[in-house]
Amino acid sequence: MLSKLSWQDIRSSNIMIKFLQTVNKNLMKSNLKIFGIAFLVMLFSAVRTPASAQEPMASVTYQTFYDDLSPYGDWVDYPEYGYVWHPRISDFRPYSTGGHWVWTDEYQWMWVSDYNWGWAPFHYGRWLYDDLYGWVWVPGYEWSPAWVEWRTGGDYYGWAPLGPGININLNFSFGRYSAPYNYWSFVPRNYILSPRVYNYCVPQSRNTVIINKTTIINNYSRTNNVFVTGPERHEVERYTGRVNAFVLRESRNPGRTEVRRNTVNVFRPRVQQDNNERSFAPRNFERYDRQNGNVFQQRNQEMVNNERRNDFERRSNQNNNRIEQRSNDNNELIRRQLEMRRAEDIRQQQQSQNQFDRRDQEMNRQNEIRRQQEQRNIEQQQQQNRNAFERRQNEMRQQEEAQRQQQEQRNFDRRQNEMRQNDNQRVQQMRQQQQQQQQEQRRQWNTQRQDNGSERRQFSQQNQQERVNSFQQRESRNNGQGNGNGRGHGRHD
16 A cells, blocks of 8 residues: 555655644644633624624615625626526535525524525525526525425425515415426435435436425415415424524624524625616626527636636645655655554544444434334324224214104104094094984984874874774664663663
């Protein structure tokens, strides 16, 4: 391994060792000064913090955007939106590269950018993707923790920057707005809080498949007249564990957003509105030209490559100049130092790999625990659903049985009523028949009495006639005897 070391490596290492020895000698002398200065800085910061929190919000104009962002990108006079800004970064994606998500108590999900210029393009205005120029930023007046929309489902969280012209009002709904598929960034849910969330974003080629498996999170709102949206905190904690809440504090100067313990310091000025936006303009800008769009991208890439090449050549020249000024008396010591340093690098790499493996295993274990817990919850929910279904079935059967019994009781009562009515009708008919029979009998009796009366009269008449006849016969006999005996008609005792 030592034989593979170049002469430049040895001499450069010698320089580094000399420098470290010098630093070690001076470090002990300056420790007290450093500690004293650090203590004064901390004391001054603690005293100034309450006062700065009460200071009024800073005020800027579009000219501040034009001036502060010019060192980091190029301004283009866009036909539809005026001056737009293109960052001078290769493979750039807004709300994806160079930043991460944090949860704030006041405004929920906030994008914390690692760029020095991130205070403006990620919190004001909107982003637009142009086929020739790439991602360009359209300035705006209103501040938000992140101008994005969210999706969830299929074990993924996704977000996409809102395009220009989207007016967030009371009647707005993300269900009626659909961002293009290449605007979306998707990560597994358990990596949503990763400081390097871009490393876990799925390839853009899978966006269409994931979009079909996810749904829009349409829970946007306004807090202190600030647009906020995103998944609920308790839902994210199901996949990531506890979500630490940060307190938002306003910085007095533009620059990189700082995260310290549980606070996020960001420059959040009020942008003054001007009816004539053309009263402000970048000092240097280009006209939008579709034919020269590729030339614009090539020039940006060439500038980045030139900066890298110049930086590499500058470092090489510095190393060469230093190497020429040093001797090579301690080559063996240097080689040992190099061996020890490389061994230490290998050991640190192994430790990092082991830590990564442990974290990966721990995350897998937690995911498995969450999956099992979700499975148990699903089974419990299914059992509860089955029990509820059986209870409903039993209640329905009981209701049907009660209804059947009531119906049978009603049918029985109706039959009883019908039978009573029939009995009453038969009784009435029998009474009528009896009355008719009685009337017929009385009529027959009357007729019979009348007949008997006539018969008795006839009989009495016959008897009288017979008595008359018998009397007459006796009289006639008596008369005959008297005539014969010479007796009169007188009575003889």
